[in-house]
Amino acid sequence: MADIREQIKRKYGIDIETLNLFSLYKISGPDVTDQELEQAFAKKRKSWNQFLNSPREDKAAQARKHLEAADRYEAVLRDPALRKALYAYYQKSGDGPGDASLDFAREFFGIVGKTRRIRRQEIDFFFEYFPEQRKSRQPILEMLKTEFKVSKLDARGADGGEDERDEKKKKSALVADQFDRSTLLGIRKCQVYLTKAAAIGTTAVHFPGVSESLYRFLDLGNCRDIESLRTLVKAGREKASGLRLDGGQEYTPVLDLYNKLDELLDQNDVFYNFKEFKLLVKFPNLTPYMYEIVEARERTIADLASVAQREYGFRDQYDFLLSYFLPMYSKFGIYDNGIRKMMKDAERKQGRQKFLDKVDRILGREKTEPLPPCFMPLFFLAYLPVYLTFGVFELVKLVVWNLRYIAIPAAVPAVLWLARATFRFVGYELPSWSRFSLREFTALLCAGMGMPAALEMAVTLFFIAAVIVLPVILGVCCLWDSATKLRKEFDWKGIERTFWMILNQFKRQFKNRLERRRIFTLTRMLLAVLINAVLFTGVFLYARDLSGGLSWKLRQILWEMKQDSERKTAAKETSATFAETKAETENTEAALPLFEITASAANIRSGPGTGHEVVAQAPQGRQLTGTGNWQQMDSVWYELYLDDSRTATGWASEKVLKQIQ
Numbered sequence: 001m002a003d004i005r006e007q008i009k010r011k012y013g014i015d016i017e018t019l020n021l022f023s024l025y026k027i028s029g030p031d032v033t034d035q036e037l038e039q040a041f042a043k044k045r046k047s048w049n050q051f052l053n054s055p056r057e058d059k060a061a062q063a064r065k066h067l068e069a070a071d072r073y074e075a076v077l078r079d080p081a082l083r084k085a086l087y088a089y090y091q092k093s094g095d096g097p098g099d100a101s102l103d104f105a106r107e108f109f110g111i112v113g114k115t116r117r118i119r120r121q122e123i124d125f126f127f128e129y130f131p132e133q134r135k136s137r138q139p140i141l142e143m144l145k146t147e148f149k150v151s152k153l154d155a156r157g158a159d160g161g162e163d164e165r166d167e168k169k170k171k172s173a174l175v176a177d178q179f180d181r182s183t184l185l186g187i188r189k190c191q192v193y194l195t196k197a198a199a200i201g202t203t204a205v206h207f208p209g210v211s212e213s214l215y216r217f218l219d220l221g222n223c224r225d226i227e228s229l230r231t232l233v234k235a236g237r238e239k240a241s242g243l244r245l246d247g248g249q250e251y252t253p254v255l256d257l258y259n260k261l262d263e264l265l266d267q268n269d270v271f272y273n274f275k276e277f278k279l280l281v282k283f284p285n286l287t288p289y290m291y292e293i294v295e296a297r298e299r300t301i302a303d304l305a306s307v308a309q310r311e312y313g314f315r316d317q318y319d320f321l322l323s324y325f326l327p328m329y330s331k332f333g334i335y336d337n338g339i340r341k342m343m344k345d346a347e348r349k350q351g352r353q354k355f356l357d358k359v360d361r362i363l364g365r366e367k368t369e370p371l372p373p374c375f376m377p378l379f380f381l382a383y384l385p386v387y388l389t390f391g392v393f394e395l396v397k398l399v400v401w402n403l404r405y406i407a408i409p410a411a412v413p414a415v416l417w418l419a420r421a422t423f424r425f426v427g428y429e430l431p432s433w434s435r436f437s438l439r440e441f442t443a444l445l446c447a448g449m450g451m452p453a454a455l456e457m458a459v460t461l462f463f464i465a466a467v468i469v470l471p472v473i474l475g476v477c478c479l480w481d482s483a484t485k486l487r488k489e490f491d492w493k494g495i496e497r498t499f500w501m502i503l504n505q506f507k508r509q510f511k512n513r514l515e516r517r518r519i520f521t522l523t524r525m526l527l528a529v530l531i532n533a534v535l536f537t538g539v540f541l542y543a544r545d546l547s548g549g550l551s552w553k554l555r556q557i558l559w560e561m562k563q564d565s566e567r568k569t570a571a572k573e574t575s576a577t578f579a580e581t582k583a584e585t586e587n588t589e590a591a592l593p594l595f596e597i598t599a600s601a602a603n604i605r606s607g608p609g610t611g612h613e614v615v616a617q618a619p620q621g622r623q624l625t626g627t628g629n630w631q632q633m634d635s636v637w638y639e640l641y642l643d644d645s646r647t648a649t650g651w652a653s654e655k656v657l658k659q660i661q
Contacts, residue, residue, distance in 0.1 A: 004085045006149055012072045016086060023134055024066075030080075030087040041074050056259070101136035102143055108288070109148055111303045112387050116294040116484065125181070129188055129288045176268035177493030179280065179331050184287050186264050187280055190214055193257035200250045207254055213656070215282040218261075226274045233261045269331075269343060272497070276331050283324060285311045290332045292497060294484055297338035302323065321346050333488040335401075355467060379510055382528040383503070384536070390499045397492050403483035407476045591625040594661035595640060595652075602657075604650035608637035616642055617651050623660070624652075 008014055014021075021027075025040045032040075048070070051063035066073075077083055108126065109118055116122075123144065127134055144150040191214050197203045198211045209217045223229045237258035243251045264270050270277045280287055289304055304325070305317040314320040326346065329336060336343065342436040380387060399406075597618045605612040608631040618624065627649060629639040635653050642648040 004082075004089050008076060008082070008086070012076055014069065014072055014076065016089065020135065022078055022087065023137065024073070025077065030084040031631075037077060039277075041077075043241060045070060056256060101133050104137055105133065105136075106142045106143060106147070107307075109144065111289060111300065111307075112292040114150055114303075115296070115300055116292070118144065118148055121293050123150075125291065126288065128185060149575060176272050176491055177331060177497050178491045179269050179273065179276075179291075180267070180331055181291070183264060183267055183269050184280070184291060186260055187214075187284060187287070190257055190260050190264075191284060193253045193260065196253035197251075197257065200253070202250055203254055206239065206251075210254070212320070214284075218281070220281055223278070226271060229274075230253045230265050233258055233265065237262060247618060269494075272494075273331060276327055279324060280540060283308070283312055286324065290328060290334070293332070293334055294488060295335035296325075296329060296341055301342060318346055330493050333492075335487065337405075375510075375514070378522075378525050378529065379507065381532060382525045383506055384532050386499075386502065386506070390503075392497060393499065397496070400483065400486050401492070403486070404480045405480040407483065408582075590656070592628055593638075593659055595624050595626055595638065595657045596660050597622045597624070597652075598658050599656040602652055604640065604642065604652050606650065608639075608651045612651070615648075620653070631639045 005016055008016055022029075025044055027037070027040055045067070048063040048067045050320070051059050052067075053059045076086065105126070112118065114124060123141075127137065133140065194210065194214050194217060197207070204210050207217075209219075213223070218229065218232065220229065223232070237255070240251050240255040240258055244255050245353075286304070286308060287305065293300060293304075301321060302317060305314065305320040308314045308320045308324065309316075314323065321342065325344070510521070510525070597620050600620050602618045602620075603614045604616040604618055606615050624640040624642070626648075627639045627641060631637050631651075635655055637651045637653055638657060639651055640647055642650050
């Protein structure tokens with residue numbers, strides 16, 4: 001292994017001990033095609049060329065250095081034999097330190113995997129937040145495949161690489177509550193810059209505490225608000241910039257640190273959650289767990305508490321819960337349904353009022369002096385549109401936050417209606433659920449397709465699985481996953497805090513105006529109430545007329561559908577009755593006897609016996625159909641139909657008849 005290192009270093013001037021070419025170009029292994037290799041080269045050169053114009057000098061210098069050595073990098077990777085030997089070297093050299101990395105990754109994904117399905121996005125964030133773990137990327141991916149059964153992984157997709165993203169978010173009016181991914185990675189970069197600065201001994205002369213943690217270096221414990229930190233960052237940035245301009249290249253990491261902090265302080269999630277931001281900086285190793293976890297359970301809290309005790313010396317589980325988790329979990333969109341009991345225990349331990357004050361701060365409900373009770377109805381009516389909008393938002397939030405729990409019960413009606421829709425699609429009418437018979441439908445299906453009766457059960461099971469059960473299961477899984485993404489990636493609490501901030505601002509304005517110009521303020525509020533009443537009355541009347549018209553149209557459509565269904569049902573019943581009558585007639589005709597006259601002329605009488613009057617005479621050879629009735633007299637007498645319409649009948653003796661059918 002040392003031979004390959006020396007060979008490449010001597011021939012190409014590249015130290016593969018400090019530079020992983022596979023990670024640099026995001027190549028998954030030695031068996032890549034020439035086309036994939038050239039695409040990776042072109043993509044990387046394009047990225048480096050873009051960084052040449054970067055305002056950050058360290059990134060521009062790094063890109064320039066890589067571009068100068070790009071031909072040598074590519075020459076090494078274009079040689080198949082050398083590429084295989086190089087890959088084997090990286091794999092072998094990763095065995096020693098990789099054990100600790102594997103244990104760390106196993107613990108991390110073991111905690112995260114109990115709350116969600118591990119996907120490529122979670123693995124990408126792991127390598128972005130812990131870039132030092134990229135050296136053991138391949139063993140970690142193999143561990144995830146074998147131990148956690150994670151599929152569809154490749155080294156290129158799970159490696160953050162050196163690609164830089166524009167992490168600065170646009171300013172908006174939203175009071176952000178959840179921390180953005182870029183903020184978390186930005187804090188991590190600040191820690192990396194501080195580590196680089198600490199490695200240069202001379203920086204400690206002008207920046208004492210550079211060897212401490214980022215929390216202590218910035219003295220965040222004494223920063224009461226974001227403005228005090230902004231002042232500190234501004235002063236440090238000016239000092240580092242002056243030293244850098246005087247030729248102090250060693251102060252570049254410190255300048256990069258202050259530049260990054262200045263970017264972070266301009267972001268909404270930091271501005272509106274400064275106290276929680278200080279916790280992020282103070283306990284950075286807990287951040288990736290909080291970002292990845294979806295639903296917290298008692299086991300999750302216990303695992304996180306053990307990590308927190310090991311990393312930062314928390315006293316016990318409740319110390320971790322009260323000091324860190326409760327103020328932070330809403331900032332990451334974590335479900336708290338599974339730890340309500342634990343939270344109540346923490347509430348009793350901490351004291352109810354103190355706990356409620358902390359919840360109010362988390363939700364953004366400021367402690368403001370309430371309005372006099374007599375003015376509250378007037379304020380509510382004057383700002384009714386705001387309250388109604390807030391109510392609609394809370395309703396949507398309630399549905400979305402509980403959507404993953406509604407998904408499974410929703411499968412029951414989905415199965416029933418999907419079955420009904422499927423039956424109608426294939427032309428099998430179901431007048432009512434009481435007449436629903438899957439066995440009957442399967443029998444008709446088998447008969448229509450000419451299948452033997454033995455396949456009836458197989459067809460039934462296949463139909464249930466392929467047409468009803470599988471789509472419902474897929475629908476439930478998609479709904480569950482979508483609900484999780486909406487909860488984790490959408491800042492619901494931020495919007496809620498925005499509403500509270502707007503309402504509190506309106507209350508303060510109303511209260512101040514009442515104190516200065518009471519009559520004028522009340523007049524304006526009453527006018528606002530009147531305008532709202534007129535608007536809502538108009539909207540209500542329009543909505544009532546619209547709903548009435550839609551309701552009438554819907555009833556008409558349903559009535560027409562019902563009439564059409566009844567007509568179809570009546571037609572089917574009539575057709576079935578006619579077919580049944582015809583079949584009975586044919587069966588009856590087939591069962592009636594047929595007689596032939598054998599005498600030269602036979603008397604047909606009105607009843608059995610010679611005592612009855614003659615109603616007709618039949619010549620020899622005439623064929624008459626019997627009714628099926630007969631009677632024993634001196635001989636056997638049979639009742640016969642005398643016409644084709646079978647309305648007239650008569651009786652004849654067996655002496656003049658011969659049965660031919």
